[in-house]
Amino acid sequence: MNTTTGASPEDLRNRLVDAIVKEDTIGVRDARVDTAMRTVPRHAFLPDAPLEEAYANKSVTIKENPDVDALPLSCASQPDVVHFMLVQLAVREGDNVFEIGAGTGYNAALLKYLTGPSGHVTTCDIDPDVTAYARRMLDANGYGDVRVVTRDGALGAPESSPYDRVIAAVGMWDLPGTWWDQLAVGGRLVVPLRWRGLSRSVAFRREETRMRSDSVKMCGFLPVIGQDGERNNYIDDNRLVRLYWDQDQDQDQDIAPELLRDSLSRSKSVAWTNATVGPVESFDGVWLRLSATERQTCRITVNPAAMEVGLHRPASFALSPALVEGDSIAYLTLERTAENPDGEPRFRLGAVGYGPAGTDLAERICTQIHAWSPARTAEPVLTAYPADTPDSDLTDGAVIDRPSVRLVITY
The missing domain is CATH 3.40.50.150 (Vaccinia Virus protein VP39)
Known part of the structure; x- marks a missing residue:
């Protein structure tokens, strides 16, 4: 009561x-x-x-x-x-x-x-x-x-x-x-x-x-019962890093987590940008832009214990955008800047890549950080079409196919 x-x-x-x-x-x-x-x-x-x-x-x-x-x-x-x-x-x-x-x-x-x-x-x-x-x-x-x-x-x-x-x-x-x-x-x-x-x-x-x-x-909501289009699996032997991707990426072999099993134990490549954020400033717009430009966009969750075995820190342990290509992966990262050490902290954004294509994937994430930084509140336009709509009738943008709908994401 x-x-x-x-x-x-x-x-x-x-x-x-x-x-x-x-x-x-x-x-x-x-x-x-x-x-x-x-x-x-x-x-x-x-x-x-x-x-x-x-x-x-x-x-x-x-x-x-x-x-x-x-x-x-x-x-x-x-x-x-x-x-x-x-x-x-x-x-x-x-x-x-x-x-x-x-x-x-x-x-x-x-x-x-x-x-x-x-x-x-x-x-x-x-x-x-x-x-x-x-x-x-x-x-x-x-x-x-x-x-x-x-x-x-x-x-x-x-x-x-x-x-x-x-x-x-x-x-x-x-x-x-x-x-x-x-x-x-x-x-x-x-x-x-x-x-x-x-x-x-x-x-x-x-x-x-x-x-x-x-x-x-x-926003964040409990998922509806009965729709199971999101896949997930661990990509390391210690079961500390979990990858999440969509069913359409699975079907088209854009993402195959079994190929990533050894990727995080390989040498890494870190790329930085000049874009910075404050301690409570959102950088999720980078993720949105990745989803509108890179078909292999996914996310990782990381157990903090992974840092103890050498994993480079992700931007967010719970939700970090990532790109995957074959046996290579890159994800968003950040580090505190040395500027104004006595004031509010600032963190610069970058990306860390693992595997043969890790350097390229990290640079591609940085490209979207650069695109996001000058227009941080810009929203994409999502256009939804019935699933049987032919490509010729779709507007320009990144196409994501679902069983009932074709989504086109455009900036």
Whole structure:
């Protein structure tokens, strides 16, 4: 049960939204979204969480995974992510909205607030425990007119289509064809999309023969159940370095991890650029540019113990972009600069390569660092086409094929 903190839930909601607005992670505002989050009581959808936790800017697990090494099965998303995805969605009064990933029901309540009395909201989840929870919370808080269905979100809900807005609250590796069929031309789709180890909240506008993005923002979501297009495997005998790549790269033999088994024990080649970042400054834009220019873009995660056996430090132990070619690999790295040792630290970016093509791969990463540095907030445009679209009908850019969609990434 929620417990008192000395501050009212209304005060806590306002403080949370004030902090989110002040941070302004995406540079776009929607006063209607601010008002919705100041009005709909998040704590009422999390009755077992203390008020401080309900109004902290963090996700809250509502269903654990029985596999202790796996991610939770369902959670209430972090409020600032909820906020910017609703801004991306641009819901209007009277809209018909479909949500994939019911969670606690809180997001559906926000959607209903935004659509108003004349709007319609349908939320779905594949897990009956999750939909039962969402149904109870929505009913208890005055949102009984929100429709809750239990099914695979990839199937959509054709009985209530066409939709003006579709939003996914789970990470998607593919865009099901049913969503195309059920989203009206001119409508918007907001989805946490996964490719080349990245996860981004992408806002698409539906056109006649394609969907084109107008907003691409950093995010992280639990992956949807049933899409398993990402592969991973260790590339060292000590099982300290794990490589992640996509199914289409596997099929085309762009990446074969068994060829990399000895690569990290070979001599290394380090290349540096003049681009620097502060201690909390994102450099994920380098990764985005790599995905738009290099088909062999992937990512690595590294156990810090790997440094003890001689591995060169990656830029991030948990998420570092990499390039692979045959039996060679390169990945992003950084080191503290000697400038202004008493002030805020700065770190210059570079790349380290291993294997016969390691030097070339490292230089190719540095090329994208140079391209990113003068335009660090620039976003790519993602254009999605049905899977049967011929090459001649695609816009220029890097093509990533999925079972249901062809993605083209362009800067």
